[in-house]
Amino acid sequence: MSAPDKPCIFCDLINGAGEVSMCYEDSSAIAFMDIQPVNLGHVLVVPREHFESMSDIPPELAMHLFDVALRLSPVVRRLHGADDMNLVVNSGPAAGQNVFHYHVHLIPRKAGDGFDIPLPFPGSEMPDRTLLDAMAVRMIAELRDPVRQQIARRLTVMSA
Ligand code: 5GP
Ligand code: ZN
Numbered sequence: 001m002s003a004p005d006k007p008c009i010f011c012d013l014i015n016g017a018g019e020v021s022m023c024y025e026d027s028s029a030i031a032f033m034d035i036q037p038v039n040l041g042h043v044l045v046v047p048r049e050h051f052e053s054m055s056d057i058p059p060e061l062a063m064h065l066f067d068v069a070l071r072l073s074p075v076v077r078r079l080h081g082a083d084d085m086n087l088v089v090n091s092g093p094a095a096g097q098n099v100f101h102y103h104v105h106l107i108p109r110k111a112g113d114g115f116d117i118p119l120p121f122p123g124s125e126m127p128d129r130t131l132l133d134a135m136a137v138r139m140i141a142e143l144r145d146p147v148r149q150q151i152a153r154r155l156t157v158m159s160a
Helices: 009-014 059-080 129-144 146-159
Strands: 022-025 029-033 043-047 084-088 104-109
Touching: 022 059, 029 059, 043 059, 059 084, 059 104, 129 146
Parallel strands: none
Antiparallel strands: 022 029, 029 043, 043 104, 084 104
């Protein structure tokens, strides 16, 4: 069982040490209403066990959290009259993560609500096709090479 090395607000909530409005639970996941929602109905799907980010959560558990989010999505949409939905994971400080207990945001959206995940990124410079092709080939090579994948996984664990 992973334990946080610093105080963790989501572990506290899971352990009953704070007020939480829970809307779903099972043996490995819970979901509760975000305290500062983009729109009413904004839900966080959270593993019971403490994992910090995408680099340390077991893939099966990450898949389960997405599955829960997909099941909750039509309910949130219906209850809150949402036009559309965002499913978001912020993994790591540079990616905007603020609470370092892995979680999936399920965000109901309404036209003109003012929230934005601006993609395509306005500051982006479109790379040359040859560069995009080269990146794709490098990725294919990495995915095909189990040794390189093992090394990459070890490096990720060591740097965590
Ligand atoms: P992050 O930026 O880490 O992806 O998102 C953290 C989310 O957790 C934010 O949307 C924030 O409103 C929510 N949050 C932070 N503290 C609490 C809390 O004590 N209770 C609940 N329900 N949500 C919280
Ligand atoms: Zn935690």
